Each structure stands twice: as structure tokens, then as C-alpha cells.
Amino acid sequence: xxxxxxxxxxxxxxxxxxxxILTTAGIxxxxxxxxxxxxxxxSIWEFLTGTEWTPLFSKKEFGIWxxxxxxFLTSLIALLVALPVGLSIAIYLxxxxxxxxxxxxxxxxxVLASVPTVVYGFFALTIVTPFLQQFIPGLAGFNSLxxxxxxxxxxxxxxxxxxxxxxFAVPRTLRDASYGMGATRFQTVFRVLIPSASSGIIVSVILxxxxxxxxxxxxxxxxxxxxxxxxxxxxxxxxxxxxxxxxSLGDVPRDSLEYRTIFAAGMVLFLLTFVMNNISLWxxxxxxxxxx
Amino acid sequence: xxxxxxxxxxxxxxxxxxxxxTLLGLIMLAVFIFIILxxxxxxxxWDFITSLPSRFxxxxxxxxxxxxxxxxxxxxxxxxxxxxVSAGIYLEEYARKGFFSxxxxxxxxxxxxxxxxxxxxxxxxxxxxxxxLGGSLLAGSFTLSLLIIxxxxxxxxxxLKAVPRTIKEAAYALGAxxxxxxSRQLLPAASGSIVTGIILALARxxxxxxxxxxxxxxxxxxxxxxxxxxxxxxxxxQIFNWTSRPQPEFxxxxxxxxxxxxxxxFVLNGISxxxxxxxxxxxxx
Numbered sequence: 001x002x003x004x005x006x007x008x009x010x011x012x013x014x015x016x017x018x019x020x021i022l023t024t025a026g027i028x029x030x031x032x033x034x035x036x037x038x039x040x041x042x043s044i045w046e047f048l049t050g051t052e053w054t055p056l057f058s059k060k061e062f063g064i065w066x067x068x069x070x071x072f073l074t075s076l077i078a079l080l081v082a083l084p085v086g087l088s089i090a091i092y093l094x095x096x097x098x099x100x101x102x103x104x105x106x107x108x109x110x111v112l113a114s115v116p117t118v119v120y121g122f123f124a125l126t127i128v129t130p131f132l133q134q135f136i137p138g139l140a141g142f143n144s145l146x147x148x149x150x151x152x153x154x155x156x157x158x159x160x161x162x163x164x165x166x167x168f169a170v171p172r173t174l175r176d177a178s179y180g181m182g183a184t185r186f187q188t189v190f191r192v193l194i195p196s197a198s199s200g201i202i203v204s205v206i207l208x209x210x211x212x213x214x215x216x217x218x219x220x221x222x223x224x225x226x227x228x229x230x231x232x233x234x235x236x237x238x239x240x241x242x243x244x245x246x247x248s249l250g251d252v253p254r255d256s257l258e259y260r261t262i263f264a265a266g267m268v269l270f271l272l273t274f275v276m277n278n279i280s281l282w283x284x285x286x287x288x289x290x291x292x
Numbered sequence: 293x294x295x296x297x298x299x300x301x302x303x304x305x306x307x308x309x310x311x312x313x314t315l316l317g318l319i320m321l322a323v324f325i326f327i328i329l330x331x332x333x334x335x336x337x338w339d340f341i342t343s344l345p346s347r348f349x350x351x352x353x354x355x356x357x358x359x360x361x362x363x364x365x366x367x368x369x370x371x372x373x374x375x376x377v378s379a380g381i382y383l384e385e386y387a388r389k390g391f392f393s394x395x396x397x398x399x400x401x402x403x404x405x406x407x408x409x410x411x412x413x414x415x416x417x418x419x420x421x422x423x424x425l426g427g428s429l430l431a432g433s434f435t436l437s438l439l440i441i442x443x444x445x446x447x448x449x450x451x452l453k454a455v456p457r458t459i460k461e462a463a464y465a466l467g468a469x470x471x472x473x474x475s476r477q478l479l480p481a482a483s484g485s486i487v488t489g490i491i492l493a494l495a496r497x498x499x500x501x502x503x504x505x506x507x508x509x510x511x512x513x514x515x516x517x518x519x520x521x522x523x524x525x526x527x528x529x530q531i532f533n534w535t536s537r538p539q540p541e542f543x544x545x546x547x548x549x550x551x552x553x554x555x556x557x558f559v560l561n562g563i564s565x566x567x568x569x570x571x572x573x574x575x576x577x
Contacts, residue, residue, distance in 0.1 A: 002469060010386055011473045012522065016378035017387070017396055023438050024399050027410060030417040065507075092310025106312055112317050114561055116499025118528040119550050121322045122535050126543055158316045162439020186303040207405070216502035217528070221535055241409050241502065248412070248506040262506075266413045269545045270406065274409065277405035281398070 042200030066227035070237035077148025086159025092195035141226030164202020332547025349541035357530035367433035380448025412506025427508025447489025484571035495560035501528035
């Protein structure tokens, strides 16, 4: 009796574990099935090389590049903000700050990541854009600059905490050897610690960019809904994620070609983040082994 | 200036640069929140919280959105905690180290990194259409649960890992079965930090808008949901809707809505920090 109960419980728990596999399988099956139906009507070549994206207009073009360029541009701006700031925070907390300061500041930084993204979107649209418009006359009301900056603020804690772990993992002996040679903290950080922790720092960067690429509400609110193939940060653009939200909000007929575009766009988004996440997982395993 | 001096200068300059950067993000956030409070606080009133949405900004309130958010949170807790904690227990305590468990681990690390809007697409195809749940609370909460289950699994495993092996071995020595050892010793011992992790995951879930818009949450719902099969809207979606309107009065409404949303998020985060500290003080292995 007791043994059957044990077996049943184990099976139930295993079933929950299996659920996670089914989730991944579900995502893959749906994206592949629905986008393959999309690619019956639109050639993959046109999709991957076209620079016009107008599925919701009467003259339809299905080139993904305008959405891709916007996605890359906003993520790049976010990274340009978050990498220097996040990395200096990691260095400061690890090498300069005293323990109490670190203990108070770390949870406070996590607050930056816990603010809902629609709130960040509101900040970008109603505070940052008007503020920047005072200095940059050509800045449109919707643009990729201010959501990019705000997204950068959001991913600061991601870069700082992961880089801090990487810096922390550098063996004491390397640090001591550097100080023993008479190097300052600054020299030790930039010539010894950062090079040794580089793979960990790269992991933090890849994960942060992957997060930025998948971020939706900030760009949907503040970057606009105009698919522009441009790398000009001052004009309205539309990212992949914004497009998916735009179609979901509109009344596009079900089972139409327009409707299936979100699955094709979703497929591209999924592949981008999937590749980045796996590169970072692989690097992480590699550098963990390095110091063991 | 000789080289030593220059090096020392660099060193101390970088120190200030570091402090500046550490405070930069926090100061920006403080400024943002200050501006939000300034615009939104005057709009915030009991009327605002208990009014239905409206075309007229001065009459509109967040009642339906708030009730929708609570419904969503309750349903999501039920599904995600049951499945997430069970899967976590299985992976940590039952699964043999081998190909299958390795696969599960890689899979979960990957799921954590999938953008939330992709979960929305999954929910749209699977729950909204194939299961025919439409834009109901049930479809939305299933989707949101899938989104946070990987996080809950990871927390559960780490919490169980932190319980010393001796406790489990003592239970076995007294003749406990595996499930008895887990349910009566390990889980109670790990519960504090599991709950902390769950609340953190919920704090994240409460602010999600994108996946639920894709699954079919509505932007305008003039009634409150009465069952899990009803249509709904959520606080973040209501804020998004007001933000995207041109009239400045709606921006004020959005600010007031944001104050409520931030309040809920920070309360949840606060509870989890409180629990964590309390737990760390109480238990010393």
C-alpha cells in the first residue's frame, strides 16, 4: 500500500517535470507549424532579405529587416548604457566598496529589474523623450533612443550582478600577485581581473542583450509602430515584439496571412534569443570548469 | 607627473566613477517615481480605484483592471505553485543523474530565457484557440503560469539543496519513506525560501502585460470578471492603454495607475525580503 503511494507520488512529480519539456515542445511545434504555413505564401528568401514590412497595408511586403533593425538598434542602445554602468558597478562593489555598502546597494539595484516594463515604457515616452528633445531638436515623439536608454537602465542589475559573480570567481592568487607587483587597484582590475573574468562578463552581456531583444512593452510604448529600415535612433521604428503586440491588439482576421506573420516574426525572435542564451550557457559551463 | 602618481590618480578617479555609476540608475528611478507621484497622486482617490473604465478621463477608474489582476494572480498561484514546486522536488530529489535529468536542466535554463511575448504566442495558439478558451482568465493564467514555472522550479531546487543532507538521512534512519522524508522534513525546512522565491516570481508576473495582450486580454472591459472563463483586463494593460492615448488627462490617469501597480509590486518584493531576512535569522544549519 505504502509502496504504491510512493510510486504514484513519484509519477505525479515526474509528470510536472515533463511539463517543462512539453512547454518547449509546444513553443517549437506552434512556431514551426504556423510559420511553415506562412512560408507557403511568402518565400523565405523574400522574408529574410526584404527591407519593406507592410503586411497590414493593401500593398503587402514581407521583408523582416525593418523589424530586425529596430530590434537590434534599441538593444544596442540599451547595451551602450548598461555595459559601462553595470561593469563599473560590478568592479566598484567587488574591489572598492566596503561590505556594508555592498550589502545595502545590491538589493536596491535589484529594484531596477523589478519595476514593471510598462512603467518603464511610460517613463521613456513621457519623461525621457521630452527631456532629450530639449537637446536633440530632430528627435521624434517616438524614437529608439529613449526606450533604448530606459531599457539600458532596466538591464543594469543583470550586467552588474552577473559580472560581479565573474569577478568574484577570479582566484585570490591572481589578485594578490598583481598587488604584490605594486599594481594599483585600477591596474589590477583592468589588466588582471577583467581579462580573467572576460568570459563571465561576456555571458552577462549576451544575457542582457537577449533580454533586451525580447523586451516588449518599453519599445511598444515609446519606439513607435512604424516599420522603418533604419539605424537612425531619432525616428520612429517598430521592433519584432512591438509588431506582435500591435497585431494582437488589432482586429486582424484569424487564419489570415496577416495573422500568421506574428508566428514567423515570433520564430525569428525565438531563434535569436535561443542562440544567444545557449552561447551564454555554454560559455558559463566553460569558465566554471576553468577555475575548478 | 610621474607614472606612480598618474596610476594613483586613475585609481581614485575610478573610485568616484564607480560610486557615481552605482547611484546613477537609482537616482534616475527616484526621479521618475517622483515625477509620477507628482502627476498621479492628485488623481488617486477611492473613486479612481472603484470606478469602471470610461471614455471620459475624469470618470475612468481601475476597478475592472484591479479585480482582473487579483483574479489573474490567484489563478496563476494555483497552477504555477503546484506544478513548479512538484517539478522542482522531482528534479532535486528523485531524478537520477543521467541523460534525462541533464536534458530537463538544459531545457529549464532555456525556458527562463525565452521572451515573455513568445509565451504569449504559445498561449494564443494552444489555450486561446486549440482549447477554445478564448481571451479568458483561464487562458491568461495558464500562459502566465508557464512563464513563471521555470523560475519556481529553480528556486525550489536551490531551497531544497540548501537543506543539509543530515536531515534527510536522519529521516531515512528512522524508517521514513522517501516521500515522508520529503514532505515532513525537507519541505518544511525549505518552505521559507521557496515561498520567498514564489513571491518574487509573482511580483514579476503582476507587471506582465505583453504575453497577456497576445493571448487575448482585452484593453477595454466594462464589467468585472465573475468566473475564470470571463474576459478580463489587467492593471498593466490598462496603464498601457491610457499611455497610448494622446489626451494629457489620460497620461494623468496612467500615472495614478502606475502608483497603484508600483505599490503592489513593491509590497510583494518587500514581503519576500522580509521573509528572507526572518528566515535567515531563524535558521542556522
